[in-house]
Amino acid sequence: MTVRFTYGVRSEANQSLDAIIRFVSREELEQGEADQPIVQPQIDEALRSLFAKGLFKADAEQVKVIATLGLYPAAHIIFVGYEQGVTATGLRLAAAAAAKSLKQLQAQSVHLLLPELLIKDAAAGLGIEHAAQALTEGLLLALHVRQPLKREQSERFELKDVALVPQGDAAAASDASAWEHGIAKGLLYAEGVKLARDLTNLPGNDLTPERLAYHAEELAREHDLEIEVIDEWSAADQRMGGLLAVGQGSVNPPRMIVIHYKGDPNSNETWGLIGKGITFDTGGISLKRAEGMQEMISDMGGAAAVLGAIRVIAELKPAVNVIAVIPTAENMPSDRAFKPGDVLTMMSGHTVEVVNTDAEGRLVLADGLTTAITRGATKLVDVATLTGAVLVALGSEATGAVTNNDALFKQVHDASERAGERIWQLPAYSEFKKKIKSDAADLKNSGGRYGGTITGGLFIGHFAEGLPWVHLDIAGTSWLESSRGWEPKGATGVMVRTLVELIVHQE
Known part of the structure; x- marks a missing residue:
């Protein structure tokens, strides 16, 4: 199965979604009623009620799934906590947390809503392309698990259709190409990791x-x-x-x-x-x-x-x-x-x-x-x-x-920082x-x-x-x-x- 990843709302008529993903920060929930809705007024009210009771704190990677009961054109909304001032690792982790809930729901057609503040943070910090790549990697890599060899073989759960959908006024048309390039890179990087995992397993x-x-x-x-x-x-x-x-x-x-x-x-x-x-x-x-x-x-x-x-x-x-x-x-x-x-x-x-x-x-x-x-x-x-x-x-x-060369190690270390894979240099004393x-x-x-x-x-x-x-x-x-x-x-x-x-x- 090949997943289709896109940026922006598509124009298909009667589009059916299994789930919506929405990243939400503690600061956003603490604001109370805001000019911009989180998703939809009644659902927003239910989420803020859970926050007020301490049942959802919007901590990093914390997930809350709410059934829409017909209030929104998707069966479920997956709220994922994240910290403002986004990093690539933070976005990968948030996307991975959402992906695990998608698997539980068997939701294959998904919109990931991009809050205006997240878009602004990404543009000012790590960059739109890197943010798109991180989100794509997090969603795909969290779902790629070892496939056991059994007589009754079951298919590995995979996404079918994912769209990254901007909210608010920050989603300028000029950003679309950066989002699309980042998604394309994320898809390629994920395929390389999947190959390595499957061989090793x-x-x-x-x-x-x-x-x-x-x-x-x-x-x-x-x-x-x-x-x-x-x-x-x-x-x-x-x-x-x-x-x-x-x-x-x-x-x-x-x-x-x-x-x-x-x-x-x-x-x-x-x-x-x-x-x-x-x-x-x-x-x-x-x-x-x-x-x-x-x-x-x-x-x-x-x-x-x-x-x-x-x-x-x-x-x-x-x-x-x-x-x-x-x-x-x-x-x-x-x-x-x-x-x-x-x-x-x-x-x-x-x-x-x-x-x-x-x-x-x-x-x-x-x-x-x-x-x-x-x-x-x-x-x-x-x-x-x-x-x-x-x-x-x-x-x-x-x-x-x-290493025997600090300049080369710096290149490797900088690459690992961009990838979110930690490396720690050990001393190479002559002793x-x-x-x-x-x-x-x-x-x-x-x-x-x-x-x-x-x-x-x-x-x-x-x-x-x-x-x-x-x-x-x-x-x-x-x-x-x-x-x-x-x-x-x-x-x-x-x-x-x-x-x-x-x-x-x-x-």
Whole structure:
């Protein structure tokens, strides 16, 4: 099903609406009777009565659904609290709260009323286009939840028809194009996130490295992108020792996926986006505990984010060059699996002592960075569900970052601010690098428990060859135990929108 999003009231005769969404602030309700109605006099009176009794406080994301009983040409009105001085995150959250009520009502044909004050705040602050994009993303992403695989398959609830409808005199005709452009961007960004979520939610017996490569090939074919899929034999020819070691314990061989987007052939600058694609992680010989291991289907969340971002980038066609690299493998214990104490020779020629086979993501990413560099990348961003330590440090509230270049990190951070995806930079002191020095090789693949997110990131950064580089550890943000805001339980598709903002909006 394809949802139709538009701006302004449409001219269809006898238009039937399932619901109306109206954002309302505490200040608006405290004014009492106002010159401009909220929706309709009797319904407004009922809402103010609920406010006076403390039953609806118009707090951010608070929702009150009122049946219109024939007083308005829609079955229900969904009032959502929001704070004046709107932000993109506030609008996404308000739209997401409304979307969850729409699902409960099974309301598919909807008007979202835009109060005059909200329009003025948006125009003066974040901008109309960004506001429209945020509202669109919030509505769509909150409804896109994991689709269970059942014998009696049910369809995922989706909206059919949504119009953003201005109220009052602030909706000048000149704003229409900005609203429409923002809606179009929101639709594209949401599709990229949906792709990432759906890939990450696939079970491990379905999404093997070969199958992930198949999905990448389908994406490349759809958008006319150049793609390389390097199999285990070609990987051996190119001396990808990290990728091959991690994948050698599984019957499902590894792949190195490389997608080229050439938006500016005359430029010598090329972004390298590298996404960790461990399709299932048992920990290998350093076996994980059984409890919660089923969630290790999400260990390719970085790969999913990169693929989702490339889809949006290919649609928007910015004048930049991007190389997307996805090292993908399945980390399994077997008689062929790599072992603690092994010394690997990486694609870069550096040697690595394996001290923990559950620190495998950094090994495949090391070869991923080298692959991107050999194909012309000049600045690097890797995205990975790398460490449990980032959960200890930041919980599921923020993505951890390690970098060798503050200017590049500022670009990434600014992109994350626009996307509403929190990133927190961790220190990269030289003392941490000492923890991954080895007596048996150039490096060892784990520096121990303390500072684990930092040492894991710095291991990857060793293979950046001095190029500007940012590592994003999404182990805490790519998968949730319960839904929040516009992010569902399970895969969140985090960092898709940040990566797109980074590539598309060059400051």
